[in-house]
Amino acid sequence: MRKVIGVGETVLDIVFKHEQPMGALPGGSVFNTIVSLGRVGADATFISAVGNDRVGTNVISFLKDNGVHADYVTKYAEGQTPISLAFLNEQNDADYLFYHDNKQHSPDFTYPDVQPDDIVIFGSFYAVSAATRPQVVSFLEFAHSRGAIIYYDVNFRSGHRNDVMRITPNLLENYEYADVVRGSREDFEVLYRQSDPARVYSAEISFYCKRFVYTDGVNPVQLRADGALCESYTVSTIQPVSTIGAGDNFNAGFIFGLLKLGITRQQLLDGLTKEQWDKIMSYALAFSTESCKGTQNYVPKGWKPE
Template identity: 40%
Template sequence: MDLEKIGPKLKIFEIRWSFSNNFEALVLIEYVMRKVYTIGDCVLDLFFEDDKPIEARPGGSFLNSSVSLGRFGIKVSLISELGEDRVGMQIIKFLEQNGVDTQNISRFTDTNSNLALAFLDEHKNADYAFYKTRSGKKSCIVFPDDVKKDDVILFGSFLAIKQEFRPDLLSFLKSCKEKGAIIIYDPNFRAQHLPLLNDVLPYIKENMALADIVKASNEDFELICGVKSAAEAKDWLKGFSSAVLIYTANKNGVSVFTDKLHSFAVPQIQPVSTVGAGDTFNACIAHFIVANNIGKKDIDILSQEQIQKMVDFAVSCSQHVCMSFDNFISFDIASKFNK
Protein backbone atom coordinates (compact mmCIF):
# COMPACT_ATOMS: atom_id res chain seq x y z
CA MET A 1 0.00 0.00 0.00
CA ASP A 2 1.39 3.43 -0.97
CA LEU A 3 0.61 5.61 2.04
CA GLU A 4 1.62 8.78 0.14
CA LYS A 5 -1.45 8.35 -2.06
CA ILE A 6 -3.85 8.27 0.90
CA GLY A 7 -5.73 11.43 1.79
CA PRO A 8 -4.83 13.72 4.70
CA LYS A 9 -7.50 12.70 7.23
CA LEU A 10 -6.70 10.53 10.22
CA LYS A 11 -7.68 6.97 9.35
CA ILE A 12 -7.08 3.39 10.41
CA PHE A 13 -6.28 0.95 7.63
CA GLU A 14 -6.49 -2.85 7.85
CA ILE A 15 -3.99 -4.96 5.96
CA ARG A 16 -4.17 -8.77 5.99
CA TRP A 17 -1.31 -11.03 4.98
CA SER A 18 -1.87 -14.74 4.27
CA PHE A 19 1.01 -17.13 4.79
CA SER A 20 1.58 -20.63 3.37
CA ASN A 21 0.36 -22.23 6.60
CA ASN A 22 -2.98 -20.46 6.19
CA PHE A 23 -2.10 -18.17 9.10
CA GLU A 24 -3.57 -14.74 8.49
CA ALA A 25 -2.14 -11.69 10.25
CA LEU A 26 -4.14 -8.52 10.75
CA VAL A 27 -2.11 -5.33 10.95
CA LEU A 28 -3.52 -1.92 11.81
CA ILE A 29 -1.72 1.03 10.28
CA GLU A 30 -2.48 4.53 11.49
CA TYR A 31 -1.89 7.24 8.91
CA VAL A 32 -1.52 10.53 10.76
CA MET A 33 -2.91 13.73 9.32
CA ARG A 34 -0.35 16.16 7.92
CA LYS A 35 0.09 19.25 10.03
CA VAL A 36 0.30 22.96 9.33
CA TYR A 37 2.51 25.13 11.54
CA THR A 38 1.87 28.88 11.47
CA ILE A 39 4.39 31.36 12.88
CA GLY A 40 3.46 34.91 13.84
CA ASP A 41 2.50 37.47 16.45
CA CYS A 42 -0.69 37.23 18.49
CA VAL A 43 -2.48 40.53 19.10
CA LEU A 44 -5.87 41.88 20.02
CA ASP A 45 -7.22 43.74 16.97
CA LEU A 46 -9.24 46.88 17.72
CA PHE A 47 -11.21 48.21 14.71
CA PHE A 48 -11.96 51.91 14.23
CA GLU A 49 -14.31 53.55 11.74
CA ASP A 50 -14.53 57.35 11.60
CA ASP A 51 -12.12 57.27 14.55
CA LYS A 52 -14.62 55.37 16.70
CA PRO A 53 -13.90 51.88 18.07
CA ILE A 54 -16.42 49.41 16.65
CA GLU A 55 -15.05 45.88 17.14
CA ALA A 56 -12.37 43.90 18.98
CA ARG A 57 -11.09 40.51 17.79
CA PRO A 58 -8.10 38.24 18.47
CA GLY A 59 -5.74 38.86 15.57
CA GLY A 60 -2.34 38.70 14.02
CA SER A 61 -1.92 37.54 10.44
CA PHE A 62 -0.94 33.96 11.19
CA LEU A 63 -3.31 33.64 14.12
CA ASN A 64 -6.04 34.51 11.63
CA SER A 65 -4.77 31.85 9.22
CA SER A 66 -4.56 29.24 11.98
CA VAL A 67 -8.16 29.88 13.07
CA SER A 68 -9.45 29.40 9.52
CA LEU A 69 -7.43 26.20 9.21
CA GLY A 70 -8.75 24.94 12.54
CA ARG A 71 -12.31 25.63 11.45
CA PHE A 72 -11.62 23.77 8.20
CA GLY A 73 -10.64 20.74 10.26
CA ILE A 74 -6.96 20.91 9.33
CA LYS A 75 -4.48 19.95 12.05
CA VAL A 76 -2.79 23.27 12.85
CA SER A 77 -0.41 24.56 15.50
CA LEU A 78 0.36 28.25 16.06
CA ILE A 79 3.95 29.09 17.03
CA SER A 80 3.88 32.40 18.89
CA GLU A 81 4.04 34.08 22.30
CA LEU A 82 1.50 35.76 24.58
CA GLY A 83 1.40 37.44 27.95
CA GLU A 84 -0.02 35.80 31.04
CA ASP A 85 -2.57 38.62 31.15
CA ARG A 86 -6.30 38.81 30.49
CA VAL A 87 -5.84 39.45 26.77
CA GLY A 88 -3.46 36.49 26.50
CA MET A 89 -5.85 34.15 28.30
CA GLN A 90 -8.73 35.35 26.12
CA ILE A 91 -6.75 34.63 22.94
CA ILE A 92 -5.63 31.18 24.12
CA LYS A 93 -9.21 30.24 24.95
CA PHE A 94 -10.42 31.49 21.56
CA LEU A 95 -7.77 29.49 19.69
CA GLU A 96 -8.58 26.27 21.54
CA GLN A 97 -12.29 26.76 20.84
CA ASN A 98 -11.40 26.93 17.15
CA GLY A 99 -9.33 23.76 16.94
CA VAL A 100 -5.89 25.38 17.06
CA ASP A 101 -3.11 23.61 18.95
CA THR A 102 -1.68 26.15 21.44
CA GLN A 103 1.13 24.05 22.93
CA ASN A 104 3.69 25.96 20.85
CA ILE A 105 2.58 29.36 22.19
CA SER A 106 5.09 30.50 24.79
CA ARG A 107 3.93 32.72 27.65
CA PHE A 108 5.68 35.71 29.20
CA THR A 109 5.02 37.60 32.45
CA ASP A 110 7.28 40.65 32.15
CA THR A 111 4.90 42.65 29.89
CA ASN A 112 1.33 42.58 28.58
CA SER A 113 0.11 41.09 25.28
CA ASN A 114 0.29 43.17 22.10
CA LEU A 115 -2.46 45.30 20.57
CA ALA A 116 -3.13 46.35 16.96
CA LEU A 117 -5.39 49.26 16.06
CA ALA A 118 -6.94 49.02 12.58
CA PHE A 119 -8.35 52.29 11.22
CA LEU A 120 -10.66 51.53 8.29
CA ASP A 121 -10.92 54.00 5.39
CA GLU A 122 -13.89 54.51 3.08
CA HIS A 123 -12.85 51.43 1.08
CA LYS A 124 -12.61 49.36 4.30
CA ASN A 125 -8.84 49.00 3.94
CA ALA A 126 -6.95 49.24 7.21
CA ASP A 127 -4.21 51.60 8.34
CA TYR A 128 -2.53 49.96 11.34
CA ALA A 129 -1.00 51.23 14.54
CA PHE A 130 0.81 48.51 16.49
CA TYR A 131 1.42 48.57 20.23
CA LYS A 132 4.28 46.13 20.77
CA THR A 133 4.96 45.63 24.45
CA ARG A 134 8.05 43.46 23.89
CA SER A 135 9.99 45.85 21.70
CA GLY A 136 13.70 45.20 22.28
CA LYS A 137 13.04 42.15 24.46
CA LYS A 138 14.22 38.69 23.49
CA SER A 139 11.47 36.45 22.15
CA CYS A 140 10.50 33.55 24.39
CA ILE A 141 9.21 31.43 21.46
CA VAL A 142 10.46 27.84 21.47
CA PHE A 143 10.25 26.03 18.14
CA PRO A 144 8.93 22.45 17.95
CA ASP A 145 11.07 19.57 16.73
CA ASP A 146 8.29 17.30 15.46
CA VAL A 147 7.89 18.72 11.92
CA LYS A 148 7.64 15.93 9.34
CA LYS A 149 7.99 15.54 5.58
CA ASP A 150 5.23 17.36 3.66
CA ASP A 151 3.98 19.21 6.74
CA VAL A 152 3.34 22.87 5.91
CA ILE A 153 5.14 25.86 7.46
CA LEU A 154 3.22 29.12 6.97
CA PHE A 155 4.99 32.28 8.16
CA GLY A 156 5.71 35.94 7.47
CA SER A 157 4.95 39.49 8.61
CA PHE A 158 7.27 41.52 10.80
CA LEU A 159 8.10 38.72 13.25
CA ALA A 160 9.87 36.92 10.39
CA ILE A 161 12.31 39.81 9.88
CA LYS A 162 12.97 40.87 13.49
CA GLN A 163 16.73 40.88 13.94
CA GLU A 164 16.66 39.44 17.47
CA PHE A 165 14.38 36.60 16.28
CA ARG A 166 16.30 35.68 13.11
CA PRO A 167 18.81 33.11 14.38
CA ASP A 168 16.19 30.83 15.96
CA LEU A 169 13.72 31.26 13.09
CA LEU A 170 16.37 30.65 10.44
CA SER A 171 17.59 27.50 12.17
CA PHE A 172 14.02 26.21 12.38
CA LEU A 173 13.25 26.95 8.72
CA LYS A 174 16.43 25.27 7.50
CA SER A 175 15.65 22.23 9.63
CA CYS A 176 12.11 22.07 8.20
CA LYS A 177 13.46 22.36 4.66
CA GLU A 178 15.88 19.49 5.28
CA LYS A 179 13.02 17.37 6.61
CA GLY A 180 11.03 17.97 3.41
CA ALA A 181 8.38 20.31 4.81
CA ILE A 182 6.57 22.73 2.47
CA ILE A 183 7.41 26.35 3.33
CA ILE A 184 5.00 29.18 2.45
CA TYR A 185 6.14 32.78 3.05
CA ASP A 186 4.02 35.94 2.99
CA PRO A 187 6.11 39.09 3.68
CA ASN A 188 2.97 41.09 4.53
CA PHE A 189 5.19 44.18 4.57
CA ARG A 190 3.60 47.36 5.92
CA ALA A 191 4.27 50.98 4.98
CA GLN A 192 5.22 51.84 8.57
CA HIS A 193 8.18 49.45 8.25
CA LEU A 194 9.67 51.29 5.25
CA PRO A 195 12.29 53.13 7.36
CA LEU A 196 13.70 49.70 8.23
CA LEU A 197 13.70 48.32 4.68
CA ASN A 198 17.45 48.55 4.03
CA ASP A 199 18.14 46.62 7.22
CA VAL A 200 15.50 43.91 6.75
CA LEU A 201 15.61 43.40 2.97
CA PRO A 202 18.29 40.69 3.26
CA TYR A 203 16.01 38.82 5.69
CA ILE A 204 13.04 39.10 3.32
CA LYS A 205 15.14 37.73 0.46
CA GLU A 206 16.47 34.94 2.68
CA ASN A 207 12.92 33.95 3.64
CA MET A 208 11.85 33.96 0.00
CA ALA A 209 14.86 31.85 -0.99
CA LEU A 210 13.95 29.22 1.62
CA ALA A 211 10.27 29.15 0.61
CA ASP A 212 8.58 26.73 -1.77
CA ILE A 213 5.74 29.24 -2.26
CA VAL A 214 5.93 33.01 -1.93
CA LYS A 215 2.48 34.54 -1.65
CA ALA A 216 2.65 38.33 -1.73
CA SER A 217 0.47 41.27 -2.72
CA ASN A 218 1.12 44.02 -5.23
CA GLU A 219 1.51 46.38 -2.24
CA ASP A 220 4.19 44.10 -0.76
CA PHE A 221 6.28 44.17 -3.93
CA GLU A 222 5.83 47.89 -4.51
CA LEU A 223 7.04 48.64 -0.98
CA ILE A 224 9.84 46.06 -0.93
CA CYS A 225 11.39 46.49 -4.36
CA GLY A 226 9.40 49.17 -6.22
CA VAL A 227 7.87 46.92 -8.90
CA LYS A 228 4.26 47.43 -9.97
CA SER A 229 3.29 44.34 -11.96
CA ALA A 230 3.18 40.58 -11.51
CA ALA A 231 5.74 40.01 -14.28
CA GLU A 232 8.19 42.49 -12.73
CA ALA A 233 7.69 40.86 -9.33
CA LYS A 234 8.51 37.43 -10.76
CA ASP A 235 11.60 38.76 -12.54
CA TRP A 236 12.85 40.30 -9.29
CA LEU A 237 12.12 37.14 -7.28
CA LYS A 238 13.77 34.68 -9.65
CA GLY A 239 17.08 36.46 -9.16
CA PHE A 240 17.51 34.63 -5.85
CA SER A 241 14.56 32.25 -5.32
CA SER A 242 13.02 29.35 -7.23
CA ALA A 243 9.75 29.56 -5.25
CA VAL A 244 6.36 29.45 -6.93
CA LEU A 245 4.97 33.00 -6.80
CA ILE A 246 1.33 33.73 -5.98
CA TYR A 247 0.82 37.44 -6.64
CA THR A 248 -2.43 38.99 -5.41
CA ALA A 249 -3.59 42.41 -6.62
CA ASN A 250 -6.86 42.94 -4.74
CA LYS A 251 -9.70 43.58 -7.22
CA ASN A 252 -7.23 43.33 -10.10
CA GLY A 253 -6.88 39.57 -9.82
CA VAL A 254 -4.37 36.85 -8.96
CA SER A 255 -1.29 35.68 -10.88
CA VAL A 256 0.45 32.36 -10.23
CA PHE A 257 3.90 31.66 -11.66
CA THR A 258 5.02 28.04 -11.91
CA ASP A 259 6.81 27.15 -15.14
CA LYS A 260 4.43 29.59 -16.81
CA LEU A 261 2.02 32.39 -15.87
CA HIS A 262 -1.55 31.64 -14.78
CA SER A 263 -3.80 34.71 -14.47
CA PHE A 264 -7.21 34.88 -12.81
CA ALA A 265 -9.82 37.62 -12.55
CA VAL A 266 -11.77 38.02 -9.30
CA PRO A 267 -15.42 39.00 -8.67
CA GLN A 268 -15.98 42.55 -7.48
CA ILE A 269 -17.48 43.05 -4.00
CA GLN A 270 -18.24 45.83 -1.52
CA PRO A 271 -16.25 44.74 1.55
CA VAL A 272 -16.97 45.46 5.20
CA SER A 273 -13.32 44.95 6.15
CA THR A 274 -10.33 43.67 4.17
CA VAL A 275 -8.18 43.00 7.26
CA GLY A 276 -8.33 39.19 7.14
CA ALA A 277 -8.45 38.70 3.37
CA GLY A 278 -4.78 37.89 2.81
CA ASP A 279 -4.61 35.73 5.92
CA THR A 280 -7.58 33.70 4.70
CA PHE A 281 -5.98 33.37 1.27
CA ASN A 282 -2.86 31.93 2.93
CA ALA A 283 -4.94 29.49 4.97
CA CYS A 284 -6.70 28.32 1.82
CA ILE A 285 -3.40 27.63 0.06
CA ALA A 286 -2.27 25.49 3.00
CA HIS A 287 -5.70 23.82 3.18
CA PHE A 288 -5.66 23.01 -0.54
CA ILE A 289 -2.19 21.49 -0.33
CA VAL A 290 -3.06 19.25 2.63
CA ALA A 291 -6.60 18.34 1.59
CA ASN A 292 -5.46 17.35 -1.91
CA ASN A 293 -2.38 15.51 -0.65
CA ILE A 294 0.01 17.69 -2.62
CA GLY A 295 3.59 16.91 -1.62
CA LYS A 296 6.67 19.08 -1.73
CA LYS A 297 7.72 17.42 -4.99
CA ASP A 298 4.41 18.44 -6.59
CA ILE A 299 4.44 22.17 -5.79
CA ASP A 300 6.13 23.43 -8.96
CA ILE A 301 4.33 21.03 -11.30
CA LEU A 302 0.73 21.81 -10.34
CA SER A 303 -1.63 21.51 -13.28
CA GLN A 304 -3.72 24.38 -14.66
CA GLU A 305 -6.81 22.68 -13.21
CA GLN A 306 -5.26 22.38 -9.73
CA ILE A 307 -4.12 26.01 -9.74
CA GLN A 308 -7.57 27.15 -10.93
CA LYS A 309 -9.27 25.23 -8.12
CA MET A 310 -6.81 26.53 -5.51
CA VAL A 311 -7.23 30.16 -6.56
CA ASP A 312 -11.03 29.93 -6.87
CA PHE A 313 -11.19 28.43 -3.38
CA ALA A 314 -8.86 31.04 -1.87
CA VAL A 315 -10.60 34.00 -3.54
CA SER A 316 -14.08 32.79 -2.59
CA CYS A 317 -13.14 32.32 1.06
CA SER A 318 -11.18 35.59 1.23
CA GLN A 319 -14.10 37.56 -0.15
CA HIS A 320 -16.41 35.84 2.33
CA VAL A 321 -14.18 37.08 5.17
CA CYS A 322 -14.26 40.61 3.71
CA MET A 323 -18.02 40.73 4.36
CA SER A 324 -17.64 40.85 8.17
CA PHE A 325 -15.26 42.12 10.86
CA ASP A 326 -14.10 38.57 11.53
CA ASN A 327 -10.64 37.90 10.17
CA PHE A 328 -11.21 34.19 9.55
CA ILE A 329 -13.60 31.88 7.74
CA SER A 330 -17.01 31.38 9.34
CA PHE A 331 -18.07 28.04 10.80
CA ASP A 332 -20.89 27.85 8.23
CA ILE A 333 -18.56 28.14 5.26
CA ALA A 334 -15.92 25.89 6.85
CA SER A 335 -18.51 23.17 7.47
CA LYS A 336 -19.14 22.89 3.73
CA PHE A 337 -15.55 21.75 3.25
CA ASN A 338 -15.47 19.43 6.26
CA LYS A 339 -18.06 16.99 4.93
Protein backbone atom coordinates in the same frame (compact mmCIF):
# COMPACT_ATOMS: atom_id res chain seq x y z
CA MET B 1 -3.16 13.50 8.92
CA ARG B 2 -0.92 16.26 7.55
CA LYS B 3 -0.30 19.20 9.86
CA VAL B 4 -0.31 22.92 9.13
CA ILE B 5 2.04 24.85 11.40
CA GLY B 6 2.03 28.63 11.54
CA VAL B 7 4.69 30.80 13.14
CA GLY B 8 4.09 34.49 13.69
CA GLU B 9 3.08 37.35 15.90
CA THR B 10 -0.06 37.53 18.01
CA VAL B 11 -1.79 40.88 18.54
CA LEU B 12 -5.12 42.11 19.78
CA ASP B 13 -6.81 43.86 16.83
CA ILE B 14 -9.06 46.75 17.84
CA VAL B 15 -11.12 47.80 14.81
CA PHE B 16 -12.32 51.37 14.28
CA LYS B 17 -14.89 52.82 11.89
CA HIS B 18 -15.47 56.58 11.76
CA GLU B 19 -12.85 56.83 14.52
CA GLN B 20 -14.99 54.78 16.93
CA PRO B 21 -14.09 51.24 18.11
CA MET B 22 -16.27 48.47 16.63
CA GLY B 23 -14.78 45.55 18.53
CA ALA B 24 -11.62 43.63 19.35
CA LEU B 25 -10.36 40.25 18.18
CA PRO B 26 -7.12 38.29 18.47
CA GLY B 27 -5.16 38.68 15.27
CA GLY B 28 -1.87 38.74 13.45
CA SER B 29 -1.40 37.70 9.84
CA VAL B 30 -0.40 34.06 10.33
CA PHE B 31 -2.69 33.84 13.37
CA ASN B 32 -5.70 34.66 11.17
CA THR B 33 -4.65 32.07 8.60
CA ILE B 34 -4.29 29.35 11.19
CA VAL B 35 -7.61 30.13 12.88
CA SER B 36 -9.46 29.83 9.56
CA LEU B 37 -7.74 26.52 8.86
CA GLY B 38 -8.69 25.29 12.33
CA ARG B 39 -12.29 26.29 11.69
CA VAL B 40 -12.49 24.19 8.52
CA GLY B 41 -11.04 21.12 10.22
CA ALA B 42 -7.34 21.20 9.33
CA ASP B 43 -4.84 19.86 11.86
CA ALA B 44 -3.55 23.34 12.72
CA THR B 45 -0.84 24.38 15.18
CA PHE B 46 0.36 27.89 16.03
CA ILE B 47 3.81 28.89 17.32
CA SER B 48 3.98 32.32 18.93
CA ALA B 49 4.38 34.27 22.15
CA VAL B 50 1.91 36.39 24.10
CA GLY B 51 2.07 38.52 27.20
CA ASN B 52 1.62 37.02 30.62
CA ASP B 53 -1.60 38.99 30.88
CA ARG B 54 -5.35 38.71 30.53
CA VAL B 55 -5.20 39.23 26.76
CA GLY B 56 -2.57 36.51 26.34
CA THR B 57 -4.65 34.06 28.35
CA ASN B 58 -7.72 34.86 26.25
CA VAL B 59 -5.75 34.41 23.01
CA ILE B 60 -4.70 30.90 24.00
CA SER B 61 -8.29 30.01 24.90
CA PHE B 62 -9.50 31.46 21.59
CA LEU B 63 -7.08 29.29 19.61
CA LYS B 64 -8.20 26.16 21.42
CA ASP B 65 -11.88 27.06 20.93
CA ASN B 66 -11.22 27.27 17.19
CA GLY B 67 -9.57 23.88 16.82
CA VAL B 68 -5.96 25.12 16.86
CA HIS B 69 -3.26 23.43 18.93
CA ALA B 70 -1.87 26.15 21.24
CA ASP B 71 0.72 24.09 23.13
CA TYR B 72 3.53 26.04 21.41
CA VAL B 73 2.27 29.52 22.30
CA THR B 74 4.52 30.67 25.14
CA LYS B 75 4.21 33.67 27.44
CA TYR B 76 6.75 36.48 27.79
CA ALA B 77 8.40 36.58 31.18
CA GLU B 78 7.79 40.34 31.07
CA GLY B 79 5.70 42.54 28.83
CA GLN B 80 2.19 42.64 27.49
CA THR B 81 0.46 41.24 24.40
CA PRO B 82 0.87 43.69 21.47
CA ILE B 83 -2.06 45.82 20.33
CA SER B 84 -3.03 46.76 16.78
CA LEU B 85 -5.47 49.53 15.89
CA ALA B 86 -7.16 48.98 12.50
CA PHE B 87 -8.95 52.02 11.05
CA LEU B 88 -11.45 51.15 8.30
CA ASN B 89 -12.02 53.69 5.52
CA GLU B 90 -15.18 54.12 3.42
CA GLN B 91 -14.20 51.09 1.28
CA ASN B 92 -13.60 49.09 4.50
CA ASP B 93 -9.88 48.80 3.81
CA ALA B 94 -7.71 49.25 6.88
CA ASP B 95 -4.80 51.42 7.98
CA TYR B 96 -2.92 50.21 11.04
CA LEU B 97 -1.14 51.47 14.12
CA PHE B 98 0.87 48.95 16.16
CA TYR B 99 1.78 49.16 19.83
CA HIS B 100 4.46 46.88 21.24
CA ASP B 101 5.72 46.58 24.80
CA ASN B 102 9.48 47.23 24.83
CA LYS B 103 9.87 44.88 27.79
CA GLN B 104 9.19 41.88 25.57
CA HIS B 105 12.02 39.43 25.06
CA SER B 106 11.16 36.72 22.58
CA PRO B 107 11.36 33.35 24.28
CA ASP B 108 12.96 30.39 22.56
CA PHE B 109 10.53 28.36 20.50
CA THR B 110 9.45 24.93 21.35
CA TYR B 111 7.90 23.41 18.28
CA PRO B 112 6.10 20.29 17.17
CA ASP B 113 7.49 17.39 15.21
CA VAL B 114 7.35 18.05 11.48
CA GLN B 115 6.74 15.28 8.97
CA PRO B 116 7.30 15.26 5.19
CA ASP B 117 4.60 17.26 3.35
CA ASP B 118 3.35 19.02 6.47
CA ILE B 119 2.84 22.71 5.61
CA VAL B 120 4.55 25.60 7.39
CA ILE B 121 3.40 29.20 6.94
CA PHE B 122 5.35 32.24 8.12
CA GLY B 123 5.57 35.89 7.18
CA SER B 124 5.20 39.61 8.00
CA PHE B 125 7.81 41.74 9.76
CA TYR B 126 8.00 39.00 12.39
CA ALA B 127 9.82 36.85 9.82
CA VAL B 128 12.57 39.39 9.11
CA SER B 129 12.91 41.22 12.43
CA ALA B 130 16.24 40.89 14.26
CA ALA B 131 14.29 40.32 17.48
CA THR B 132 12.70 37.08 16.27
CA ARG B 133 15.02 36.05 13.44
CA PRO B 134 17.10 33.42 15.30
CA GLN B 135 14.00 31.50 16.39
CA VAL B 136 12.34 31.77 12.97
CA VAL B 137 15.44 30.53 11.11
CA SER B 138 15.94 27.67 13.53
CA PHE B 139 12.40 26.45 12.90
CA LEU B 140 12.58 26.96 9.12
CA GLU B 141 15.81 24.99 8.97
CA PHE B 142 14.22 22.17 10.93
CA ALA B 143 11.04 22.18 8.83
CA HIS B 144 13.03 22.24 5.58
CA SER B 145 15.19 19.34 6.71
CA ARG B 146 12.04 17.35 7.48
CA GLY B 147 10.58 17.84 4.00
CA ALA B 148 7.77 20.28 4.82
CA ILE B 149 6.16 22.59 2.26
CA ILE B 150 7.11 26.13 3.29
CA TYR B 151 4.77 29.02 2.38
CA TYR B 152 6.02 32.59 2.83
CA ASP B 153 3.66 35.58 2.98
CA VAL B 154 5.86 38.67 2.54
CA ASN B 155 3.32 41.08 4.11
CA PHE B 156 5.82 43.95 4.41
CA ARG B 157 3.97 47.18 5.16
CA SER B 158 4.80 50.85 4.68
CA GLY B 159 5.36 51.39 8.41
CA HIS B 160 8.64 49.50 8.01
CA ARG B 161 9.79 51.35 4.87
CA ASN B 162 12.87 52.66 6.65
CA ASP B 163 13.91 49.12 7.58
CA VAL B 164 14.13 47.77 4.02
CA MET B 165 17.92 47.87 3.64
CA ARG B 166 18.48 46.39 7.07
CA ILE B 167 16.15 43.42 6.62
CA THR B 168 16.95 42.59 2.98
CA PRO B 169 19.38 39.72 3.78
CA ASN B 170 16.69 38.08 5.92
CA LEU B 171 14.07 38.66 3.22
CA LEU B 172 16.19 36.94 0.58
CA GLU B 173 16.88 34.05 2.92
CA ASN B 174 13.13 33.67 3.44
CA TYR B 175 12.60 33.49 -0.34
CA GLU B 176 15.20 30.75 -0.44
CA TYR B 177 13.51 28.68 2.24
CA ALA B 178 10.09 29.07 0.62
CA ASP B 179 8.40 26.67 -1.78
CA VAL B 180 5.69 29.29 -2.43
CA VAL B 181 6.02 33.08 -2.04
CA ARG B 182 2.95 35.31 -1.88
CA GLY B 183 3.03 39.07 -1.76
CA SER B 184 0.81 42.03 -2.51
CA ARG B 185 1.23 45.14 -4.62
CA GLU B 186 1.75 47.15 -1.43
CA ASP B 187 4.56 44.82 -0.27
CA PHE B 188 6.58 45.20 -3.45
CA GLU B 189 5.98 48.91 -3.83
CA VAL B 190 7.48 49.33 -0.36
CA LEU B 191 10.34 46.88 -0.90
CA TYR B 192 11.28 47.58 -4.53
CA ARG B 193 9.22 50.59 -5.69
CA GLN B 194 7.92 48.13 -8.23
CA SER B 195 4.35 46.96 -8.89
CA ASP B 196 4.61 44.90 -12.10
CA PRO B 197 4.23 41.25 -11.02
CA ALA B 198 6.19 39.93 -13.98
CA ARG B 199 9.14 42.16 -13.19
CA VAL B 200 8.96 41.44 -9.45
CA TYR B 201 9.03 37.71 -10.21
CA SER B 202 11.85 37.82 -12.75
CA ALA B 203 14.04 40.35 -10.98
CA GLU B 204 13.47 39.61 -7.29
CA ILE B 205 11.83 36.21 -6.66
CA SER B 206 12.49 33.60 -9.35
CA PHE B 207 16.19 33.10 -8.55
CA TYR B 208 15.22 31.94 -5.06
CA CYS B 209 11.70 30.49 -5.44
CA LYS B 210 9.92 29.37 -8.63
CA ARG B 211 6.32 29.66 -7.38
CA PHE B 212 5.00 33.18 -6.88
CA VAL B 213 1.52 34.55 -6.17
CA TYR B 214 0.83 38.29 -6.48
CA THR B 215 -2.34 39.79 -5.04
CA ASP B 216 -3.62 43.29 -5.71
CA GLY B 217 -6.87 43.97 -3.85
CA VAL B 218 -9.85 43.68 -6.19
CA ASN B 219 -7.63 43.28 -9.25
CA PRO B 220 -6.85 39.81 -10.65
CA VAL B 221 -4.43 37.58 -8.78
CA GLN B 222 -1.29 36.78 -10.78
CA LEU B 223 0.46 33.40 -10.65
CA ARG B 224 3.98 32.75 -11.91
CA ALA B 225 5.41 29.26 -11.58
CA ASP B 226 8.37 27.26 -12.83
CA GLY B 227 9.50 30.00 -15.19
CA ALA B 228 6.81 29.33 -17.80
CA LEU B 229 3.36 29.22 -16.18
CA CYS B 230 1.63 32.59 -16.18
CA GLU B 231 -2.01 32.74 -15.05
CA SER B 232 -4.48 35.38 -13.93
CA TYR B 233 -7.47 34.81 -11.62
CA THR B 234 -10.45 37.15 -11.28
CA VAL B 235 -11.44 38.27 -7.79
CA SER B 236 -15.16 38.08 -6.90
CA THR B 237 -16.95 41.43 -6.77
CA ILE B 238 -18.61 41.93 -3.39
CA GLN B 239 -19.27 44.82 -1.02
CA PRO B 240 -16.83 43.97 1.78
CA VAL B 241 -17.65 44.49 5.42
CA SER B 242 -13.94 44.41 6.28
CA THR B 243 -10.83 43.51 4.25
CA ILE B 244 -8.57 43.07 7.30
CA GLY B 245 -8.29 39.29 6.87
CA ALA B 246 -8.45 39.13 3.06
CA GLY B 247 -4.82 38.26 2.40
CA ASP B 248 -4.49 36.04 5.45
CA ASN B 249 -7.50 34.02 4.36
CA PHE B 250 -6.23 33.82 0.80
CA ASN B 251 -3.25 32.04 2.36
CA ALA B 252 -5.57 29.76 4.33
CA GLY B 253 -7.50 28.81 1.20
CA PHE B 254 -4.31 28.17 -0.75
CA ILE B 255 -3.05 25.84 1.97
CA PHE B 256 -6.47 24.19 2.23
CA GLY B 257 -6.24 23.54 -1.52
CA LEU B 258 -2.84 21.87 -1.14
CA LEU B 259 -4.29 19.61 1.55
CA LYS B 260 -7.54 18.91 -0.29
CA LEU B 261 -5.73 17.92 -3.49
CA GLY B 262 -3.06 15.95 -1.64
CA ILE B 263 -0.26 18.03 -3.17
CA THR B 264 3.14 16.92 -1.92
CA ARG B 265 6.32 18.97 -1.82
CA GLN B 266 7.82 16.84 -4.57
CA GLN B 267 4.81 17.51 -6.79
CA LEU B 268 5.26 21.25 -6.19
CA LEU B 269 8.93 21.04 -7.11
CA ASP B 270 8.22 18.94 -10.20
CA GLY B 271 5.52 21.39 -11.33
CA LEU B 272 1.74 21.31 -10.98
CA THR B 273 -0.70 21.20 -13.87
CA LYS B 274 -2.79 24.22 -14.78
CA GLU B 275 -5.87 22.33 -13.52
CA GLN B 276 -4.24 21.78 -10.13
CA TRP B 277 -3.26 25.45 -9.86
CA ASP B 278 -6.76 26.53 -10.89
CA LYS B 279 -8.34 24.47 -8.12
CA ILE B 280 -5.88 25.68 -5.46
CA MET B 281 -6.50 29.28 -6.46
CA SER B 282 -10.26 28.78 -6.40
CA TYR B 283 -10.01 27.78 -2.74
CA ALA B 284 -7.70 30.72 -1.98
CA LEU B 285 -10.16 33.18 -3.51
CA ALA B 286 -13.17 31.54 -1.85
CA PHE B 287 -11.62 31.85 1.64
CA SER B 288 -10.57 35.43 1.00
CA THR B 289 -14.02 36.44 -0.26
CA GLU B 290 -15.80 34.74 2.64
CA SER B 291 -13.65 36.50 5.24
CA CYS B 292 -14.52 39.91 3.76
CA LYS B 293 -18.25 39.34 4.35
CA GLY B 294 -18.00 39.75 8.14
CA THR B 295 -16.26 41.73 10.85
CA GLN B 296 -14.00 38.90 11.99
CA ASN B 297 -10.54 38.23 10.57
CA TYR B 298 -11.32 34.61 9.67
CA VAL B 299 -13.87 32.52 7.81
CA PRO B 300 -17.04 31.89 9.86
CA LYS B 301 -17.36 28.86 12.08
CA GLY B 302 -19.27 26.13 10.28
CA TRP B 303 -18.45 27.47 6.82
CA LYS B 304 -17.68 24.75 4.28
CA PRO B 305 -15.56 25.53 1.22
CA GLU B 306 -17.02 24.13 -1.99
